[in-house]
Amino acid sequence: MYSINLSFGRPKNVLTTREEEVLIEVVKGLNNYEIADELLISTHTAKFYVASILHKFGVTRRSGIIIKALTDGWVDIIQRC
DSSP, X not given: OEEEEEOTXXXXXXXXXXXXXXXXXXXXXXXHHHHHHHHTOOHHHHHHHHHHHHHHHTOSSHHHHHHHHHHTTSEEEEEOO
16 A cells, blocks of 8 residues: 655645645546545546646646656655555
8 A cells, every 4th residue: 555645845836735636646546537526626627737737747648747746756655554
């Protein structure tokens, strides 16, 4: 089992708080419907936030969000026992 958290060393003032919450869910592999359900927002709103993160990260796919989040220090993945 793994826990995905925002890194303390992540860049500041790039993503909004809500975008950071969506980022964690994208890294977990959730689709827009699952993100909406998890964060209690509409599917349309989830899509909007994912699109905003794609733009801010300069990538075109969700996989690009995950790669950038991991390689640029946005998130920490911690193995839990």
